[in-house]
Amino acid sequence: MSEKQTLVVIGNGMVGQHFLANLVDSPLKEQYEIITFCEEPRAAYDRVHLSSFFTGTTAQELSLVEDGFFERHGITLHLGDKAASIDRTAKTVTSAKGVNIAYDKLVLATGSYPFVPPVPGHDRAQCLVYRTIEDLEAMAAAAKTGKIGTVVGGGLLGLEAAKALMDLGLKTHVVEFAPRLMAVQLDDAGGAMLRLKIENLGVTVHTGKNTSIITDGEHCVNKMCFADGEELETDIVLFSAGIRPRDELARACGLEVGQRGGIIIDNQCRTSDPSIYAIGECALWNGMIYGLVAPGYTMARTVVADLAGNDASFTGADMSTKLKLMGVDVASIGDAHAKTQGAMVYTYQNGASEVYKRLVVSQDKKQLLGAVLVGDASGYSTLLQYCLNGIELPENPDALILPHRSDESVGLGPDALPASAQICSCYDVTKGAICSAIEGGCMTMGALKAETKAATGCGGCSALLKSVLDSELSKQGFEVNTDICEHFAYTRQDLHNLIRVEGIKTFADLLHKHGKGHGCEICKPTIGNILASQWNEHILEKDHLGLQDTNDTYLANMQKDGTYSVVPRITGGEISPDMLIALGQVGKKYKLYTKITGGQRVDLFGARVDQLPHIWKELIDAGFESGHAYGKSLRTVKSCVGSTWCRYGIDDSVGLAIELENRYKGLRSPHKIKFAVSGCTRECAEAQGKDVGVIATENGWNLYVCGNGGMKPRHADLFATGLDKPTLIKTIDRFLSFYVRTADRLQRTSVWMENMEGGLDYLKSVVIEDKLGLCDQLEQQMQYVIDTYQCEWKTAIEDEAKLKRFRHFINSDQPDDNIVFVEERGQIRPADETERKHFKLMEIA
Amino acid sequence: MAKWIDVCSVDDLQPDSGVCALLEGEQVAIFWMPVLSGAEEPEADAKVYAVGNYDPFGNANVLSRGLIGDIGGQPVVASPLYKQHYNLQTGVCLEDETVKIPVYAIRIENGSVQVDLSSLPQKGEPAL
Numbered sequence: 001m002s003e004k005q006t007l008v009v010i011g012n013g014m015v016g017q018h019f020l021a022n023l024v025d026s027p028l029k030e031q032y033e034i035i036t037f038c039e040e041p042r043a044a045y046d047r048v049h050l051s052s053f054f055t056g057t058t059a060q061e062l063s064l065v066e067d068g069f070f071e072r073h074g075i076t077l078h079l080g081d082k083a084a085s086i087d088r089t090a091k092t093v094t095s096a097k098g099v100n101i102a103y104d105k106l107v108l109a110t111g112s113y114p115f116v117p118p119v120p121g122h123d124r125a126q127c128l129v130y131r132t133i134e135d136l137e138a139m140a141a142a143a144k145t146g147k148i149g150t151v152v153g154g155g156l157l158g159l160e161a162a163k164a165l166m167d168l169g170l171k172t173h174v175v176e177f178a179p180r181l182m183a184v185q186l187d188d189a190g191g192a193m194l195r196l197k198i199e200n201l202g203v204t205v206h207t208g209k210n211t212s213i214i215t216d217g218e219h220c221v222n223k224m225c226f227a228d229g230e231e232l233e234t235d236i237v238l239f240s241a242g243i244r245p246r247d248e249l250a251r252a253c254g255l256e257v258g259q260r261g262g263i264i265i266d267n268q269c270r271t272s273d274p275s276i277y278a279i280g281e282c283a284l285w286n287g288m289i290y291g292l293v294a295p296g297y298t299m300a301r302t303v304v305a306d307l308a309g310n311d312a313s314f315t316g317a318d319m320s321t322k323l324k325l326m327g328v329d330v331a332s333i334g335d336a337h338a339k340t341q342g343a344m345v346y347t348y349q350n351g352a353s354e355v356y357k358r359l360v361v362s363q364d365k366k367q368l369l370g371a372v373l374v375g376d377a378s379g380y381s382t383l384l385q386y387c388l389n390g391i392e393l394p395e396n397p398d399a400l401i402l403p404h405r406s407d408e409s410v411g412l413g414p415d416a417l418p419a420s421a422q423i424c425s426c427y428d429v430t431k432g433a434i435c436s437a438i439e440g441g442c443m444t445m446g447a448l449k450a451e452t453k454a455a456t457g458c459g460g461c462s463a464l465l466k467s468v469l470d471s472e473l474s475k476q477g478f479e480v481n482t483d484i485c486e487h488f489a490y491t492r493q494d495l496h497n498l499i500r501v502e503g504i505k506t507f508a509d510l511l512h513k514h515g516k517g518h519g520c521e522i523c524k525p526t527i528g529n530i531l532a533s534q535w536n537e538h539i540l541e542k543d544h545l546g547l548q549d550t551n552d553t554y555l556a557n558m559q560k561d562g563t564y565s566v567v568p569r570i571t572g573g574e575i576s577p578d579m580l581i582a583l584g585q586v587g588k589k590y591k592l593y594t595k596i597t598g599g600q601r602v603d604l605f606g607a608r609v610d611q612l613p614h615i616w617k618e619l620i621d622a623g624f625e626s627g628h629a630y631g632k633s634l635r636t637v638k639s640c641v642g643s644t645w646c647r648y649g650i651d652d653s654v655g656l657a658i659e660l661e662n663r664y665k666g667l668r669s670p671h672k673i674k675f676a677v678s679g680c681t682r683e684c685a686e687a688q689g690k691d692v693g694v695i696a697t698e699n700g701w702n703l704y705v706c707g708n709g710g711m712k713p714r715h716a717d718l719f720a721t722g723l724d725k726p727t728l729i730k731t732i733d734r735f736l737s738f739y740v741r742t743a744d745r746l747q748r749t750s751v752w753m754e755n756m757e758g759g760l761d762y763l764k765s766v767v768i769e770d771k772l773g774l775c776d777q778l779e780q781q782m783q784y785v786i787d788t789y790q791c792e793w794k795t796a797i798e799d800e801a802k803l804k805r806f807r808h809f810i811n812s813d814q815p816d817d818n819i820v821f822v823e824e825r826g827q828i829r830p831a832d833e834t835e836r837k838h839f840k841l842m843e844i845a
Numbered sequence: 846m847a848k849w850i851d852v853c854s855v856d857d858l859q860p861d862s863g864v865c866a867l868l869e870g871e872q873v874a875i876f877w878m879p880v881l882s883g884a885e886e887p888e889a890d891a892k893v894y895a896v897g898n899y900d901p902f903g904n905a906n907v908l909s910r911g912l913i914g915d916i917g918g919q920p921v922v923a924s925p926l927y928k929q930h931y932n933l934q935t936g937v938c939l940e941d942e943t944v945k946i947p948v949y950a951i952r953i954e955n956g957s958v959q960v961d962l963s964s965l966p967q968k969g970e971p972a973l
Contacts, residue, residue, distance in 0.1 A: 486916070518861075518878060520914035521923035521930075546861030550910040550925035553862075558925055562905035808906075810853045810864040810875070818899075818906045833904060 005104035007032040007307075008093050010083040010249065015280030015296035016109035017044030017064050022304045024073040034075045035101055037093070039082035040132060043070075048293055051160050053136050054167035056702050056721035058681065062133070086253040088273055105275055107303060108250060108263060112243035112281035112291070117152070121214030126221050127237040130161040139236065143168035146235025148220055150174070152211065153241035154181040159325045161240045162203055166326070173204045173232060175224065177241075180207055185321060185332035189349065190372040193356035197328045197375060200354075206232070243291050245282045258284040267313035268306045269299050277303045290317055294425050301428070318388060318425070322373075322380045329377035334387045335360050335370035343369055346398045350375075357401035359383075366392050371401075381464040389421050414468040423468065424454035424461045431468060438472045445469060446754040466757055484745065485522040488515045492670065492745045496530050505535055506543040525549045526745040529632055532668035533740045534781075536788040538795050539631075539668075540802045551630035553805065555792055556612055561819055561830040564612060565605040566592070567629035568619050569665065572639045572657035572677075573600025582622035590615055593827045599636030599674065601627060606828050608815055610807045616793045625791040628666060632746075634673045637661040638686070642679030642696070651696035653679035656725070660694075663729070664736065666789045667782075670743040670752075673736070688716045691749040692732055697721070701728045705735060705763075708750035717753070717760050720768060730779065734767045737778035847950070848962040855956050858893070863922065865898050865909035871965055872898035873949055874909035875958065876922060876933060892920065894933035895951035895960055900924045901944055908946070 007023075009016050020036065023029060038044075045062040053062065070077045082096045086106070094100045114129040116122050126142045129135055143149070149165035151158045154176030165172045174181070180191025181198070195205050210227040217223035220233040245262040256264045256272040262284025269277045269285075280296035281289060290296060295317030305312030322331035338345050342363035349356050353375065360370035368386040373379065379400060386393060386400075394400070417423075419432035429452045442448040445466055449455050455462040482491045488510075490498070495510070504510045507527050511519060519527075528547030532539055539545075539552050551557050556564035568583065575583075583602055587594045592615075593605040607615055616626075629635060639657035643649030657677040664673075676687040677694045686709075687693025693704035699722035707716025720731055743752040756762060765771040796802045808816045820836050821828035831839060852866045858877040866873045878892040898906045903926035911922040913933070920933040930939040931946050938944040950961035 487914075517918075518913075518915045518920070520916055520921070521912035521928065524912055524914060542860070545859060546913075549912065550907070553910065558907070558910070560903065560905065560926070562903075562907040562926075804857075805859060805862075805864070808865060809867045809872075810857050812867040814867060816872070816906050 004033045005031060006102060007034050007105045007107070008101055008103040009034070009036040009107045009109060010093065011109035011111055011246075011280075011282075012036050012038035012040075012044050012077070013109060013111045013280065014044055014047060014064060014293050015111070015300050016107075018297045019107060019109060019279060019300035019303060020073075020075060021069075022301055023307075024075070026304055026308060028304065028308055029073060032105070034073070035078070035103075036075060037078045037081055037083045037095060039080070040134070041080045042133065043077065043079065045133065047131070050130070050133075050136065051164040051167065052718075053133065054140070054164050056697070056718055059133050061718075083249060086249055086276075088253050088255075088276075091275065103275070105307065106277070108271070108276065108278040108282055109280050109300075110246035110249060110282040112245050112289075114239055115242045115244045116239045117211065117241055119211050119214060121222075122237075122239070124214055124222060124237075126235060127214065127239070129239050130157065130164065136164070139164065139238070140168065142236050143170055146221065147171060148173070148234045149236040149238060150224065150232060150234040151238045151240055153239065154178070154205065154207065155184060155240070155242065156182060156321070156323070156325075157243075158240040159198070161238050162198075163326045165236070165238065166201075166203065170236065171204075172202070173206065173234065174198075175206045175209045175211065175226075175232070177210055178207065181205065182330065182332075185336055186330075186372055186374070187337060187358060189347065190332075190336075190356050190358060190374045193349070193354060193374045194325075194328065194330060197354050198326060201326050201328075203326070243281060243289075245284065245289055247282055250278065250282075258287065262289050265299075265314075267302075267315060269303050269314055270306070277306075279303055285314060286316060288316070290319070292317070292319065292321070294428075295319075297426075298428065318384075320384055320387070322377050329373065329375060331371070331373040331377040331380045333371040333380070333384055334368070336372045338370065340369050346401065348398070348401045348403075350403075359397055359401055361393060361397050365397060368393055368397070373401075381461060385417055385421055385464075389418055391416060414464070414471045417468075423464055424452075427453040427456070429454040434465065434468050435472055438469060439476070443469075443473065444755060445757075446751055449754065462759060463757060484526060485520055487511065487517045487519050487523050488527075490514065492526055492530070493742050495527060496534070496741050499527075499530050499534055505531065505537075507531070507547050508543065519547075521549075522745070525552070528552070529668050529670070529745075533785065536666075536668075536785050538790065538792060538802075540792070540796060542801075545805075554609060554612060555616075555626065555630055555796060556607065557630050559605060559830070562816065563605070563819055563830070564607050564609065565603050565629075566607055566612070566615055566619075567597070567601055567603050567627040568624035569627040569661070570601040570636075571661040571665075572637055572654050574639075574654055574658060579623060583619075583624070586615060586618050586622070589618075591821075591828060593829060597636075600638050601636060603629070606821060606830075608808065608819060609805075610813075610815065613797050613803055613806050617797050620791070620794055620797065626793040628792075631668060632671050633666065633668050634661070634664045634675070637675040637677060638690070639677045640679050640682075640684035642677075646679060648682060649679035649696070650698060651679055651701070653677040653685065653694075653696060656694065656701075657685075660692075660729075660732070663786060664732075666792075667736065667740070667785050669736070669740050671746050671748045673749070689713065690716065692735070694728065700724055703728060703731060706749040706753035708748055712750070714750040714754075719760075719764065731767060733782040734775050734778045735763075737781050738763075738767060738774070740781075741778075846963055849952070849954070849959040850962055852958045852960050855953055855958060858958065861913065863909035863911065863913065865906070866960070868960060869962065869965055872906050872909075873960060873965075874898040874922070875951065875960075876909075876913050878913065878920065893951050893953055893958065894920060895949035896922070896931060896933060896936055897947040899946070900926055900929075901938075901946065902927050902929055 044064040083093050084096045085094050092102050114131050149170035150173040151162045152175050154174050162172050162174050181194050211224050212227050213225045215223050217233045221235045224232045247257050247263050250263040263278040265278050265283045265285050271278050279299035299314050302312045302314045320333040338360045343360050346359040355375035358372040371383045417431050421431045423431050437451045442451045455465045483489045524547040587604050595603050597603050637657040637660050639653045642653030643651050673691045675692045676685040676690045678685040678687045679696050687695050688704050689707045689709045693716050695702045701723045703720045704716035705719045708714045820831040820839050822831045860879045863874050863876045873895050876894045898908050900907050911925045913922045921930040923930050936946040936948040950964040952959050
């Protein structure tokens, strides 16, 4: 095909973007010139996690569009321009700004709008809706002057919106027309339990309320009057009473629409015009509008397949949901209301723990039809698999919801699932796809997530994914061997526990009690590292010296020719002219190659082993201390100049960076650790690419964790927001101690996080909520390390025994004749092989 | 014909670690594996090894600064540059058996570390 056809997509929301992403991933992208209209001022963003906007997530972080996506794939994006009309005869689309485009294929992904009940006064000031980032900005503006906020609608979205009002610091009410919360998903008892839990969090819930008018309040901006005569004063009224499909374009051009709205589509998502498709919340399939993102994504993929001429159908979607509403677990599966003929119900209610569970099963008690879980949704994955795959229930189905107080497991093992079972509903990943990825070599959770995308959406399936992985690996005959090496049948975490609990202070003692043989270059440095993070003795003490990698042994970094580089600490990257001169003088005197590092300090290269103590003597006399560039330990805390000098600075990033670097310097950890502190959200210190990143905001410090640059960049996760300094430091103490205890050897925080069961939420529950009751210990351990800090070089140069190793030959003062430098750009560099031979020949001659 | 010469004192060695000696122009890496404190006959089990200091993969004189240990019962040193292992008794590289570093005869006599000069390569002959 030489001439490209034109494909126009109207709407760049979550579903429109998913469609584009799948389209450009297919050969179709060669066939079509792609054009998309986006009425909002920004391209697709994550509406599912919209409420996180109020806890520090920025509009940019919510974006679903990779940098340069449209440019890279040659897609024309009309941003902030709304498609205004479609001419089906001429096959053209005209926009509000007057752009006119002829299409061959058209995809409508216009989404929905929030339904606002036609109550008199619904358009008064501070009567808002909750759908776009602009809506959120209006809410934030209104919250500045208001004290009370009320959500109209107690469904899924309404409760999300209530959380947003709480996060804005408002006294929050929820008004629901139905007699219970989440009327679609929950039964009466489940709704009542949810209400109890939400009221305990400080939200006032009003059910069975019909708003008759909104008018002037006496103490607040607005007053809501209900049909039963009661009134509620509120500053903000937030409508979240359901959605309506955006079908006005389709109506105007004569496409078939449903009686109550929605563009009618067939199983291929085609509208009544074969050139036009509709997907997402604007589409009506079999009389249903799907207000969830997963079915919209399935529709998007169906259209891509149909365009490519492949067989694909959208045949409805499972509307089961599991979510955390204001920290309360809620889940609903299948026929939650037991509407199926002959359905039988089991319920379990625990008033003390505020847990409610309900199972709906078929008459013969063999099939699970539906379920409701409130307060504890841990059984969701298992129940969903029973329901979706028609797996026969155990003899006593109630065992699935009764608390099991023995070790006996009633969960559905991964082996019971058919290959077609959907494990990840966000990305539609089946067990079969996961098994082939494992066969193809994905042996870790991190690799599996990267390959299949499973568990990278909402993350709800990660525990199930892990159990599939473990089961498959053991089936393939891989003994999941987590032993660190042949000398110790333990993981790094086990060894850490043994050392801590038994008070073991030396490698020899540990080997004698728990290992065999002599050790190797895997277990020795690992155990040396654990001993250092636990007891913090000098690493060159006689008992520890033989455990250290060469860099630690010589307190410097070995380079390719066997020489070392020297990096003194420059806290926060702040250095006075005098110190800089002193550093320069040392470099000059020893003829070292000098380079500025990425961590805002100076690296001096080309030092011979015998020169290291002399160099350090001079550096220490000038006021420097070890930079630990050689260790698995805190490297640098990078900072921008912050509020002290910068016009935009919000807080003193340099001051905090220096304080943090001085606090954690010397801490030995499973791998190196890098920090950064930015003085404002412009983020000049690149804190979101660091193990620990701190960014100043007007409300306090925001803490990011587990970011990484390097080979596999990872954007850090927002961990906590609006912290004062003591809380920030306490949180970092706990985070680092927990990492030191539980990570594998040479595992950076980013990979540690990727492989952690339960992920970010779990880490928060341990570090912030103290779920494991460990936090006191973690803080004490960190304080111990801080209190026992020593500059390793200062101690070394004061101790003759430790200096003994710092010569090339034990029986001669000659230097190594294999070390040869040549000059390049006015500095030294190691000679290459040819240059070195030439040099030796000259010497002999 | 063995020709033992004193290199240094046992006190100059680092337990479970290496040092480098210069012998007739050759760089010799010397490793000392003393015995674990719990062993039954400490003296009999103590081991000292001597191999070439030159790392044939990294092309640098660094092997004496590698970590030592045992793998599958063989005493080994791991290169500090690219982590290849060499058997301390045979000099054979575990990752590539075609590569071999020189091995020298060594012993401890009355607190003195001695190397057999006849095990060093003759001048002009490649050390293999």
